[in-house]
Amino acid sequence: MIESLYQRIRQFREHLKFKYMPRLAEWAVWAASINSMPKLQAMKPIKLLLDSNIHAHAVTHEDAWIDTGTVLWGGVQPIETGYAARIPVHSTENKSREYKDICHLTVITRLVRKGVFELYTSSELMSERDRHPPARFDNVTYSGFSLLDGLKVESLDGWNFDAYVMHGLSTDVLQRAQSARLKGSDDRLYEAILKTLGGEAHSQDAWHIRTAQVHGMYAFVTMDYKLVRLATAQRERLIKLGAEVQILTPSQLAKQLSLGEVPPYLFSYNNASFPVRADLHWPDERRRRTVRRSHRDRRS
Numbered sequence: 001m002i003e004s005l006y007q008r009i010r011q012f013r014e015h016l017k018f019k020y021m022p023r024l025a026e027w028a029v030w031a032a033s034i035n036s037m038p039k040l041q042a043m044k045p046i047k048l049l050l051d052s053n054i055h056a057h058a059v060t061h062e063d064a065w066i067d068t069g070t071v072l073w074g075g076v077q078p079i080e081t082g083y084a085a086r087i088p089v090h091s092t093e094n095k096s097r098e099y100k101d102i103c104h105l106t107v108i109t110r111l112v113r114k115g116v117f118e119l120y121t122s123s124e125l126m127s128e129r130d131r132h133p134p135a136r137f138d139n140v141t142y143s144g145f146s147l148l149d150g151l152k153v154e155s156l157d158g159w160n161f162d163a164y165v166m167h168g169l170s171t172d173v174l175q176r177a178q179s180a181r182l183k184g185s186d187d188r189l190y191e192a193i194l195k196t197l198g199g200e201a202h203s204q205d206a207w208h209i210r211t212a213q214v215h216g217m218y219a220f221v222t223m224d225y226k227l228v229r230l231a232t233a234q235r236e237r238l239i240k241l242g243a244e245v246q247i248l249t250p251s252q253l254a255k256q257l258s259l260g261e262v263p264p265y266l267f268s269y270n271n272a273s274f275p276v277r278a279d280l281h282w283p284d285e286r287r288r289r290t291v292r293r294s295h296r297d298r299r300s
Helices: 002-043 051-056 099-113 125-131 171-183 187-199 200-214 225-233 237-240 251-254
Strands: 044-048 059-073 079-088 115-121 153-155 219-221 246-248
Touching: 002 099, 044 051, 044 200, 051 059, 051 125, 079 115, 079 219, 099 115, 099 251, 115 125, 125 171, 125 200, 153 200, 171 200, 200 225, 200 251, 219 251, 225 237, 225 246
Parallel strands: 044 115, 044 219, 115 153, 219 246
Antiparallel strands: 059 079
8 A cells, every 4th residue: 555655656746747847947948048138139040050069969868778677477487677768868967068068058959949049050060960870969769858859950051962872881981072072162261261270180160160151150059179279279360261250169158148057957858758767867978879778778
């Protein structure tokens, strides 16, 4: 009887979380942006070009197999029991710069729904992502969650079909095809940015910056910290060349616009239809490499 009562209490608590946690997450975003909203309303829409690594870090929850022990089937055969549940990738105690950027990204992405921000990609950014497994940049699991889920991220300059035209070829071949295409460009702004950043090693970065500038973006948002440091060091030279667009991390963008941060675990119940274990996280606080369940994807 006591066990049955405990189960009912637990189910009721989960019912309340499914109902009210998404509202709490929205309230937290409101609180993190209320002071800057008049300024943001005057500036909107604030157009942002998203680097591929933003797509990767936007996946904040993934599927995990929760072990519930071993039972004897038929009183004889031992079998493992458990269930699939959504868990956060990171703990709330994470102190890394990546996690801090993700906490600011939660606010930025939710404000897209209010028309404050508009998010964009490009054909060359899609070329980068398409040569990798979809799970690297998108939420492809049954109960996972990405901060970009349901958001429109339009391309500024059409589509790239390398991964489809050259289907089955290796990632290296597709990367060389992109490098050759960029090398053949006669765009003067791109050439100037490339030279300023240090040459061919930054060919893709230079093109993304050029794309953000040409299409009037407020910023190129990235979590490539080396690129941000390099662009900051070369800021004056880039401006003289005509590349005035900012290269910012989510945290830098949030600071500039006086936005707070919201931990992604608050979004654990958003669009959730599967069991949720917001109290857990991956032991190494890194996304899984594959959608297949392995011994590393188990939580007890």
